[in-house]
Amino acid sequence: xxxxxxxxxxxxxxxxxxxxxxxxxxxxxxxxxxILEAVQDxxxxxxxxxxxxxxxxxxxxxxxxxxxxxxxxxxxFNLDPQGQNTICICRGTACHTRGSRKLLESxxxxxxxxxxxxxxxxxxxSVTTPDGKFTIRTVACFGQCALAPVAEINHxxxxxxxxxxxxxxxxxxxxxx
Amino acid sequence: xxxxxxxxxxxxxxxxxxxxxxxxxxRVAVGMGTCGRGNGAEDVYQAFAxxxxxxxxxxxxxxxxxFGACSQEPLVNVRLPGRALIVLRRVQAxxxxxxxxxxxxxxxxxxxxxxxxxxxxxxxAHVKYGPGYPELLPWNEVPFFKGQKKIVLxxxxxxxxxxxEEYIAxxxxxxxxxxxxxGRPEAVIEQMKAAKLRGRGGAGYLTxxxxxxxxxxxxxxxxxxxxxxxxxxxAYMNRNEIESDPHALLEGMIxxxxxxxxxxxxxxxxxxxxxxxxxxxxxxxxxxxxxMLGENILGRxxxxxxxxxxxxxxxxxxxxxxxxxxxxxxxxxxxPRPPFPAQxxxxxxxxxxxxxxxxxNIAPIITKGPAWFTETGSAKSPGTKVFSLVGKVHSTxxxxxPLGTPLKNFIYDVGEGGVxxxxxxxxxxxxxxxxxxxxxxxxxxxxWVRAAWWSWTKTTVWWMWRATSSSSRIRSLxxxxxxxxxx
Numbered sequence: 001x002x003x004x005x006x007x008x009x010x011x012x013x014x015x016x017x018x019x020x021x022x023x024x025x026x027x028x029x030x031x032x033x034x035i036l037e038a039v040q041d042x043x044x045x046x047x048x049x050x051x052x053x054x055x056x057x058x059x060x061x062x063x064x065x066x067x068x069x070x071x072x073x074x075x076x077f078n079l080d081p082q083g084q085n086t087i088c089i090c091r092g093t094a095c096h097t098r099g100s101r102k103l104l105e106s107x108x109x110x111x112x113x114x115x116x117x118x119x120x121x122x123x124x125x126s127v128t129t130p131d132g133k134f135t136i137r138t139v140a141c142f143g144q145c146a147l148a149p150v151a152e153i154n155h156x157x158x159x160x161x162x163x164x165x166x167x168x169x170x171x172x173x174x175x176x177x
Numbered sequence: 178x179x180x181x182x183x184x185x186x187x188x189x190x191x192x193x194x195x196x197x198x199x200x201x202x203x204r205v206a207v208g209m210g211t212c213g214r215g216n217g218a219e220d221v222y223q224a225f226a227x228x229x230x231x232x233x234x235x236x237x238x239x240x241x242x243x244f245g246a247c248s249q250e251p252l253v254n255v256r257l258p259g260r261a262l263i264v265l266r267r268v269q270a271x272x273x274x275x276x277x278x279x280x281x282x283x284x285x286x287x288x289x290x291x292x293x294x295x296x297x298x299x300x301x302a303h304v305k306y307g308p309g310y311p312e313l314l315p316w317n318e319v320p321f322f323k324g325q326k327k328i329v330l331x332x333x334x335x336x337x338x339x340x341x342e343e344y345i346a347x348x349x350x351x352x353x354x355x356x357x358x359x360g361r362p363e364a365v366i367e368q369m370k371a372a373k374l375r376g377r378g379g380a381g382y383l384t385x386x387x388x389x390x391x392x393x394x395x396x397x398x399x400x401x402x403x404x405x406x407x408x409x410x411x412a413y414m415n416r417n418e419i420e421s422d423p424h425a426l427l428e429g430m431i432x433x434x435x436x437x438x439x440x441x442x443x444x445x446x447x448x449x450x451x452x453x454x455x456x457x458x459x460x461x462x463x464x465x466x467x468x469m470l471g472e473n474i475l476g477r478x479x480x481x482x483x484x485x486x487x488x489x490x491x492x493x494x495x496x497x498x499x500x501x502x503x504x505x506x507x508x509x510x511x512x513p514r515p516p517f518p519a520q521x522x523x524x525x526x527x528x529x530x531x532x533x534x535x536x537x538n539i540a541p542i543i544t545k546g547p548a549w550f551t552e553t554g555s556a557k558s559p560g561t562k563v564f565s566l567v568g569k570v571h572s573t574x575x576x577x578x579p580l581g582t583p584l585k586n587f588i589y590d591v592g593e594g595g596v597x598x599x600x601x602x603x604x605x606x607x608x609x610x611x612x613x614x615x616x617x618x619x620x621x622x623x624x625w626v627r628a629a630w631w632s633w634t635k636t637t638v639w640w641m642w643r644a645t646s647s648s649s650r651i652r653s654l655x656x657x658x659x660x661x662x663x664x
Contacts, residue, residue: 028484029400029441029443029484029486029504029505029523030443030445030484030486030503030504030506031506032506033486033487033488033489033503033506034486036489037448037487037489062506066506066507069507069508070506070507073491073508073509074488074489074490074508074509075489075490075491076448076488076489076490077489091410092410092411093410093411093605094410094411094568095410096410097568097569139449139490140408140410140490140492141408141409141410141411141412141449142449143211143407143412143413143416143449143450144211144212144215144413145410145411145412145565145567145568145573146212146247146248146250146413146565146573146574147215147216147247148567148568150215155451157211157214157215158215159212159215159216
């Protein structure tokens, strides 16, 4: 029995994409992760809405509770729309010793996000500006430790960053809009 | 290229690969690992490509993996026909034109030269690049490389990771071929036991014994897993190994599959390593095309498939039971053992999990034999280990040293001490749950300098869940691996 609310909110193209991804992967090792990754990646705002999760649950016959548990367990999955630009600051120890906390703080301040997000988990952050232009995230380690401190700006790794270079990048991205 | 089903086709492919690796024209190879890219290697490559286009120079341009000297990136190696390989360091895009000019004149670019390599033991084959230049330092006389022994990193920075033919040119897939022709899986297990190869994920369990468990397990389906969920901050050995030499991982796993009687292999890579994922995906496609994976591998009737699974940003999935839960579509939470994966693993079937680096040691042991392997390293733990040397040391990078090398050699010889000549105050090993080692290197002068030095990536994950044995394990590791540290 399909849930009509889910069908209302996912368009036909997306539905057939999801159906295809499920058909390709179901039953293989790591299938659920792969399905969620592919579906999130296709979304223009890089997130999984509850309707999409519900739809995947119906199609795969995996309980929604389990899909939700997986989507919330892994840091890569977003349940909220992401900004047009993503800046990800590495909080690994090599980056930490080279000042990545300071970088993160100044970036948050610059984008007016210094109050946003759960500060109790400062090392697991994902906050988006109200205008949807920027998302600031953190990652445990990119494995680019020799370039510490490292930031990933729209999936491009930048090594040896400092507050000034970050500020310049943000300005450049802001100007493009 | 048709799939390889006999020795003569295999040799044809190897010759074709050698023509690319040591061509009769100059070859310029840009180090295109993530560390190189983070330092501008893509721009450098682009600049070479444009300059070659513009001048019509007769030069072969290619991308290779990383040679390990991260602090000298971007690295470019240049070889004139019949001569030694020259490694250039800190090459910028605007150097491309003059390097190409020098190449066309048969010269080297002195101010950028780091070292030279006249011949190289790729372990599975030996390649003579050509006679060296008297004025240049051989690679192993550069402080960063002195004392290093590259077994795992044997091909990193030399071959194009996107080209299976270059891997075959340096002896790749020969060990697999040999194992399939010999047809004696139990003999391979004996070799692994005799080599005393220990799992490189950190727990240090004997690989031969682990393989024997799975080989003896009776089941309609068995699985082999490569744990490439390298997550400990500071550690990036596996990333570089995969990015630079993905076929060596596949070869180790295919051999493992044959020996243990499994037909399905899974590589679980963390999603934070997009380039590694990309290169592995391509390597798997090529291996299928050339007959190294699929239904009738190398015409010997063995069937093996490899599936690539991307993690989704959960550190804990590097622990083997959590990794299995993740593959089964659950949140990656560890469960108590026993049952061990060799008894009940993925979907309840017998499963073997080895770390990336363990798989890289398989082909060399088969090619050179256990006696050769045990010549290196300590008596209890032979071989080498790749370490990432990062933090406030002068020379950062990936270092492959014999096990049992004292810590001070890493810091003061390879790493050349603290950055800007400052004193090293403490050294951290083993990731977040490893310890800080201060005793031997405690400086009497106050200093802000700290060196973060990481090793044994998954070691810490193991210890976290085996708290009861952790202190004795750490001590024994320290005694075995870092005699100076525990003295």
